[in-house]
Amino acid sequence: MNTNGRKIGYAVAGLGIGKAHADAAAVSENARLVAVCDLIEDKMDAIVKKYPGTKKYLDFDEMLKDPEIDIVSICLPSAMHAEYAERAMRAGKHVLIEKPIDITPEAAERIERVRLETGMKAGVVHQNRNNVDMLPIKQAIESGHLGRVFLGTFAVKWYRKQDYYNGWHGTWEMDGGGSLMNQSVHTVDLMQWMMGEVESVSSQMDIYNHDMDTEDTTVSTIRFKNGAIASFVTTTCAYPGISTDIQVYGTNGSVEADQDVLKTWKIKDFSDDFADLLGLDACDEEEEEEEMLARYGGGNMGYLAEHPAHIVGHRSVVEDMIDAVLNDRDPQILPMEAIKSVRIVCAVYESARTGKTVYFN
Numbered sequence: 456m457n458t459n460g461r462k463i464g465y466a467v468a469g470l471g472i473g474k475a476h477a478d479a480a481a482v483s484e485n486a487r488l489v490a491v492c493d494l495i496e497d498k499m500d501a502i503v504k505k506y507p508g509t510k511k512y513l514d515f516d517e518m519l520k521d522p523e524i525d526i527v528s529i530c531l532p533s534a535m536h537a538e539y540a541e542r543a544m545r546a547g548k549h550v551l552i553e554k555p556i557d558i559t560p561e562a563a564e565r566i567e568r569v570r571l572e573t574g575m576k577a578g579v580v581h582q583n584r585n586n587v588d589m590l591p592i593k594q595a596i597e598s599g600h601l602g603r604v605f606l607g608t609f610a611v612k613w614y615r616k617q618d619y620y621n622g623w624h625g626t627w628e629m630d631g632g633g634s635l636m637n638q639s640v641h642t643v644d645l646m647q648w649m650m651g652e653v654e655s656v657s658s659q660m661d662i663y664n665h666d667m668d669t670e671d672t673t674v675s676t677i678r679f680k681n682g683a684i685a686s687f688v689t690t691t692c693a694y695p696g697i698s699t700d701i702q703v704y705g706t707n708g709s710v711e712a713d714q715d716v717l718k719t720w721k722i723k724d725f726s727d728d729f730a731d732l733l734g735l736d737a738c739d740e741e742e743e744e745e746e747m748l749a750r751y752g753g754g755n756m757g758y759l760a761e762h763p764a765h766i767v768g769h770r771s772v773v774e775d776m777i778d779a780v781l782n783d784r785d786p787q788i789l790p791m792e793a794i795k796s797v798r799i800v801c802a803v804y805e806s807a808r809t810g811k812t813v814y815f816n
């Protein structure tokens with residue numbers, strides 16, 4: 456897209472988590488927040504108060520006619536993503552789509568088809584890949600430093616009050632599921648990103664502490680094509696919200712994190728190559744552990760203080776999308792990457808419903 460030297464024009468549809476997209480666009484050096492769209496006027500007024508000059512649209516298609524807009528963040532209820540992303544791309548806008556990309560693999564494929572047909576860019580929000588401790592874990596796996604990965608244990612133990620489920624959240628129709636599709640799809644994405652392609656899933660689900668359609672608790676056993684196995688637990692009943700455990704075990708060591716806080720880094724056979732890759736000063740196994748925990752053990756903030764250029768959360772994905780448009784490259788997560796977590800989630804639900812193991816091709 457030729458923006459003729461002007462800043463990238465950014466718009467956000469849906470002002471729940473969309474507020475974080477609006478904040479990110481408003482502070483970006485390379486973009487400006489042009490417009491927001493929501494059915495609720497008060498939500499738009501709050502943004503205009505914060506960022507004067509932002510245009511308000513009650514109607515999504517009206518907003519798409521605005522020539523100042525280059526990118527639209529789709530932050531609407533999950534089952535609306537494909538429909539609204541298609542409308543935006545056909546109107547000549549690039550799209551950044553909230554997770555999950557949509558609630559079925561078919562809807563995600565529709566987004567990919569329209570992306571290819573229109574030549575517009577489509578990125579998907581899985582910001583947890585940019586948590587500061589996730590990249591070193593991924594690098595330890597990919598470089599072979601962790602040895603052969605054979606086991607993962609993943610558990611998203613969160614809490615949601617009943618009133619959270621009084622609207623579209625937790626419905627099969629609009630959310631595509633409950634604690635797994637909504638709260639845990641990020642961790643499903645991280646699991647497949649770290650452990651590899653899934654071969655089969657075998658699952659149970661139930662509703663324990665909410666009045667809702669779908670599930671508030673799931674438990675799965677997952678086998679990967681590389682032979683590794685994992686357990687994956689999700690709940691929105693763990694008062695008051697406990698942790699997101701990500702634990703990966705290889706023949707050469709163990710790494711454990713609570714989403715963005717590294718808890719354990721125990722890897723035998725110190726590797727100079729890995730130390731170089733991460734820029735560590737460490738010269739042996741103990742020093743590596745100490746340095747990794749000092750760097751990544753305190754959550755994002757400690758490392759961010761040292762490396763203020765490293766941005767995380769929604770800002771990281773919005774900046775990536777803006778940069779992708781400016782430099783005519785692909786965004787970090789394309790639709791066919793984001794479809795993987797939706798396929799896994801849908802397989803879990805199928806297995807839990809039928810009582811049978813679901814196999815992937």
Ligand SMILES: NC(=O)c1ccc[n+]([C@@H]2O[C@H](COP(=O)([O-])OP(=O)(O)OC[C@H]3O[C@@H](n4cnc5c(N)ncnc54)[C@H](O)[C@@H]3O)[C@@H](O)[C@H]2O)c1
Nearest residue numbers: 469470471472492493494495530531532533553554555580
């Ligand atoms: N990446 C993350 O960490 C993260 C966090 C929360 C939510 N999400 C995702 O973001 C999406 C939105 O979730 P939420 O929790 O913010 O929902 P929400 O219900 O809080 O917000 C959705 C907004 O969309 C508006 N809306 C609905 N239909 C509309 C229409 N036709 N035109 C314009 N606006 C319309 C609603 O009025 C509402 O303000 C979901 O897909 C969810 O999974 C992602």
